[in-house]
Amino acid sequence: MPNPYSRAEAAAHVIATRLHAAPKVAVVLGSGWVGVAEGLGETTAELALVDLPHVPAPTVQGHSGVARAVDVAGTPAIVLGGRSHLYEGHPVDTVVHTVRAAVLAGCTTVILTNACGSLDPAMGVGQPVLLSDQLNLTGANPMCGDEPPVGYPGRFCDLTEIYSRRLRDAAHVLDPTLPEGVYAGLLGGSYETPAEIRMLRTLGADLVGMSTVLEAIAARHLGAEVAGVSLVTNLAAGMGAELSHAEVLDAGRSSAGRLMTLVAGLVGAAA
Numbered sequence: 098m099p100n101p102y103s104r105a106e107a108a109a110h111v112i113a114t115r116l117h118a119a120p121k122v123a124v125v126l127g128s129g130w131v132g133v134a135e136g137l138g139e140t141t142a143e144l145a146l147v148d149l150p151h152v153p154a155p156t157v158q159g160h161s162g163v164a165r166a167v168d169v170a171g172t173p174a175i176v177l178g179g180r181s182h183l184y185e186g187h188p189v190d191t192v193v194h195t196v197r198a199a200v201l202a203g204c205t206t207v208i209l210t211n212a213c214g215s216l217d218p219a220m221g222v223g224q225p226v227l228l229s230d231q232l233n234l235t236g237a238n239p240m241c242g243d244e245p246p247v248g249y250p251g252r253f254c255d256l257t258e259i260y261s262r263r264l265r266d267a268a269h270v271l272d273p274t275l276p277e278g279v280y281a282g283l284l285g286g287s288y289e290t291p292a293e294i295r296m297l298r299t300l301g302a303d304l305v306g307m308s309t310v311l312e313a314i315a316a317r318h319l320g321a322e323v324a325g326v327s328l329v330t331n332l333a334a335g336m337g338a339e340l341s342h343a344e345v346l347d348a349g350r351s352s353a354g355r356l357m358t359l360v361a362g363l364v365g366a367a368a
């Protein structure tokens with residue numbers, strides 16, 4: 098098994114040869130965000146995510162499983178319709194693999210989207226929220242393991258501005274009412290208990306989910322500018338009704354127009 102960076106280089110090569118030779122922005126679409134891909138612009142090439150080397154078969158509903166090259170108002174973007182999660186049993190290097198590949202293929206901006214639970218009743222179902230920062234509570238980190246190979250930055254990467262202030266400012270110009278929040282990324286597998294949600298609130302979380310935090314670290318390590326946008330699809334445990342995955346997919350469908358404008362705006366702001 099080659100090291101995780103060689104595996105990402107192999108996938109980057111396929112992105113460059115089969116999708117776009119010079120992509121600038123990578124967009125990862127989480128649950129509830131699939132509808133955004135079509136509206137962003139003209140798809141100039143596409144392939145199944147599993148056709149990228151070392152990408153595992155998807156197991157989560159609500160992901161298209163397609164990687165597209167999309168021209169977003171003149172900016173060449175790679176739109177990844179799905180991701181892998183720790184809770185599926187994948188190792189951390191698999192979870193961050195497509196993001197690493199996109200950055201190695203030339204993307205200097207990574208836009209990570211997800212569906213999440215909200216700990217703040219003022220950020221209700223259907224509300225998009227810009228990530229201002231994160232709590233990586235997964236117990237994993239893509240910078241663990243062997244030291245990155247020669248030619249790559251070392252492991253202790255600076256995460257002071259994990260989510261770009263510049264990109265958040267650009268999003269606020271387009272939509273001044275967009276709230277910002279701190280995303281707590283958990284291992285997942287189940288939703289939380291009400292006691293865990295109280296704990297997370299004490300820790301400073303506004304949002305809770307099972308993705309994104311590891312990808313954001315891996316993208317920053319490779320020097321990309323990162324934006325994160327969560328779509329609130331439920332109030333966290335103990336704050337409202339019981340939680341269901343169907344609710345997640347519904348919330349995405351009804352917010353699709355607003356989400357698309359937001360992602361297009363972030364792509365347009367990419368350096």
Ligand code: 8IG
Pocket residue numbers: 212213214215283285287288289305306307330331332333334340345
């Ligand atoms: I959508 O309430 C979605 N994903 N951990 N908790 C966690 N993940 C989520 C939640 C939630 N809602």
